[in-house]
Amino acid sequence: MLAESQKSFDAEVVRQDFPILFQNVHRNRPLIYFDNAASTQRPNSVVEAMADCYRSDYANVHRGNHTLSERISVRYEQARERVRQFLGARHTNEIIFSSGTTAAINLVAHSYGERLQPGDEVMLSVMEHHSNIVPWQQLAARQGITLRWVGLHDDGSLDLEQFQSHLNSRTKLVAITMASNVLGVINPIAKLCEWSHAVGAVVMVDAAQAVPHMPVNVQELGCDFLVFSGHKMVGPTGIGVLYGREELLDAMPPFLGGGSMIETVTQDGFKPAGLPAKFEAGTPAIVEAIGLHAAIDYLETLGLEAIDQHEKRLATRFLLGLTEIPGVHILGPTSGTRVGLVSFTIEDTNSQDLAKFLDFRGFATRAGHHCAMPLHQHFAIPNSLRASFYLYNTEEEVEQLLATLPEILVRLR
Numbered sequence: 001m002l003a004e005s006q007k008s009f010d011a012e013v014v015r016q017d018f019p020i021l022f023q024n025v026h027r028n029r030p031l032i033y034f035d036n037a038a039s040t041q042r043p044n045s046v047v048e049a050m051a052d053c054y055r056s057d058y059a060n061v062h063r064g065n066h067t068l069s070e071r072i073s074v075r076y077e078q079a080r081e082r083v084r085q086f087l088g089a090r091h092t093n094e095i096i097f098s099s100g101t102t103a104a105i106n107l108v109a110h111s112y113g114e115r116l117q118p119g120d121e122v123m124l125s126v127m128e129h130h131s132n133i134v135p136w137q138q139l140a141a142r143q144g145i146t147l148r149w150v151g152l153h154d155d156g157s158l159d160l161e162q163f164q165s166h167l168n169s170r171t172k173l174v175a176i177t178m179a180s181n182v183l184g185v186i187n188p189i190a191k192l193c194e195w196s197h198a199v200g201a202v203v204m205v206d207a208a209q210a211v212p213h214m215p216v217n218v219q220e221l222g223c224d225f226l227v228f229s230g231h232k233m234v235g236p237t238g239i240g241v242l243y244g245r246e247e248l249l250d251a252m253p254p255f256l257g258g259g260s261m262i263e264t265v266t267q268d269g270f271k272p273a274g275l276p277a278k279f280e281a282g283t284p285a286i287v288e289a290i291g292l293h294a295a296i297d298y299l300e301t302l303g304l305e306a307i308d309q310h311e312k313r314l315a316t317r318f319l320l321g322l323t324e325i326p327g328v329h330i331l332g333p334t335s336g337t338r339v340g341l342v343s344f345t346i347e348d349t350n351s352q353d354l355a356k357f358l359d360f361r362g363f364a365t366r367a368g369h370h371c372a373m374p375l376h377q378h379f380a381i382p383n384s385l386r387a388s389f390y391l392y393n394t395e396e397e398v399e400q401l402l403a404t405l406p407e408i409l410v411r412l413r
């Protein structure tokens, strides 16, 4: 029996909102866009919201004493309020706009990281994206802290026993992804937060691959920080969000210095502004914040649960089909809690060649390490091929990929 939301979700109807999908690429092949984990496409409503802003409401925010500036400032703050509702945060002071997930993690690593001392530990997992690895490695080099790595089971799921055994009184921060951009694994964040808080550690959740695909509520998760990017959820590039618990953000020093983040400046120094301005130095991504507002409206009108179920259906069909192709090795669990992306390798086949041949047939997929080199080192493979699905992809497109792969393999082998 299909759930009510599944019955009403029609990807063929949804895709009409995305004109970019209706084009032919190599030798007149229709485009099939399966590179959504890297970046999604935008619906007309997001493009229009941004164009409308440039056409009628644009000025700088919070600075001018004129009508346009007042109007755009209201719209910018409405976008912040929309994000607050979307995440279930307590207050708009907890919503900081950044340029994306990477910038938000760097903010936490620099600003919260300042209080860490040599001997303190930051815990992260082998499945992290480089954005959630390198800022902590840089912090370790600056402050002499230690990084503790949590490993994976053979199926790619997080080793929860090791997670618990690594936690100790020196653990100050846990930086963990909610959904892996390679394995599709969804980590049990609420439980990880509970365990981490028991030893006094704060938890920063990389939700770049979660927020676009499923309902995420920061209070239900119990996390301390959570970050994501607009461009992976039908929103614009150049905008992302850092959610932080207000008491933590309040106590943290500003990261970047400049205009807008100060209350006063003298020749002797400055007094930082309150939240959220303290962490938004310089002119922010104003129109992009308004685009993000429109993106959230779009996703919530369709329903995050319905989107989640649709993607899972596509991934389940694809996983099943892949198991019938000789030589395929799937990274990550083939069932259970996962998001709608699938990475795999095929024996005696170079993933880059495969992606190129797929491109000739109209498929946009991705081959490489997907900014997760430690994960690929863990599996002792140089790269993998990833197909990542989203709300506008159809079962027919998945069937076409499954039918095309064996044809290409005959030519490649």
Ligand SMILES: Cc1ncc(COP(=O)(O)O)c(C=O)c1O
Pocket: 037, 038, 100, 101, 102, 103, 129, 131, 132, 177, 179, 180, 181, 206, 208, 209, 229, 371
């Ligand atoms: C899990 C994860 N974290 C972080 C990032 C970095 O996001 P951005 O490049 O938007 O900063 C990505 C992007 O692929 C991701 O998948």
